[in-house]
Amino acid sequence: MSKRQGRQSYGKRNSSSSHSRRRLHIPHRSRHVPDSEWRHTYPGPVPPQWQDIAAAKGFSIVGRVRDRSHVVLRCRECGADTVQKAYVLRTAQPICGGCLETRRLQDAAKCGFTLLERDEMHHKYGHYRLPCGHAARLQFGRVERLAREGKAAGRAGFHCPTCYAARLSSDAAARGWTLLGPDPDANPNYRSYRHDSCGHTQRIAIANIITGRAGCEQCGTCWSAAPSEIYVLAFEVPHKGSFIKLGYSRDPESRLRYQLGIPGSVEASFLYRFPMRTGHIAQKTEKALHGKLKQRFPDWVVPASELSGWVNVVSEIYRPRILTEIQRLLKTEIERNRSSGPSGKSE
Ligand SMILES: [Zn+2]
Ligand SMILES: [Zn+2]
Ligand SMILES: [Zn+2]
Helix, strand or coil: CHHHHHCCECCCCCCCHHHHCCCEECCHHHCCCCHHHHCCECCCCCCHHHHHHHHHCCEEEEEEECCCCEEEEEECCCCCEEEEEHHHHHHCCCCCHHHHHHHHHHHHHHHCCEEEEECCCCCCEEEEECCCCCEEEEEHHHHHHHHHHCCCCCCCCCCCHHHHHHHHHHHHHHCCEEEEEECCCCCCCEEEEEECCCCCEEEEEHHHHHHCCCECCCCCCEHHHCCEEEEEEEEEECCCEEEEEEEEECCHHHHHHHHHCCCCCCEEEEEEEEEECCHHHHHHHHHHHHHHHHHHCHHHECCHHHHCCCCCCCCCEECHHHHHHHHHHHHHHHHHHHHCCCCCCCC
């Protein structure tokens, strides 16, 4: 209960109480102390030598609070008030709570994040809203580094944890595996997966899931050699319109919502499904199609930002008017694959 009360939101800095009294920044080590104690003025003058030390460190002492050992420092830089122990003032460079908060808000903005509130359980962490709309708990120092190095979400060096997990799940699902969790050997490039067709669990490199090179240690099936399908999916997003998704999957039907992360409020149905002899051929065919569509009809490719938050996989989505072109190209590609099959065996 008291934790909630002490929770400080960065969005509402000038609440009604600030009209009657100034905001007081409390260092994290003292945040367990009830607010009323800081509002209690300690009677007694401020020793002139304390004032000299404060001035040399960029502050002026505007009062004594709580007990004989605490002072209120006003920052010369930003005018904010911060409580400190007189001992800290004498022996160290006190940190202005106002300047610190401003720096954190600016760092967040540089990354494209919004700092929502600091984490009351750990003073080094804050809660942020990311550009994709998800919230994440991040270390202030990490955001500071991201701001300095100019790496915003979506660029190399930062993944939204929620979006990234969804992406990994959907990559796995496309190849017949279910993402279970982190690698038991703690290698960041590996994850634990379950093979959908036989139930076997094993660790696999993320890169091998993406390229379909992962083979099952139990049943020996490799996704790239198992049959697959190319599908054309139509879906309707409320207030946004109709869209077309072209993709491939071993089992499009059962994977539809899970793989694409399409919520129940979105109407979705398959327009076409083309069986492919192997996952490898399906992948190759799909890639070739996307390449041609992007090159010939760039205006009909839906930008990722348009659907973020609605579906997990926001690439390879097109406007409905591209449908006849997809049909035409698909037919050509499939015929080309049939005639150039690896052997003369019948289908
Ligand atoms: Zn300041
Ligand atoms: Zn996200
Ligand atoms: Zn298996």
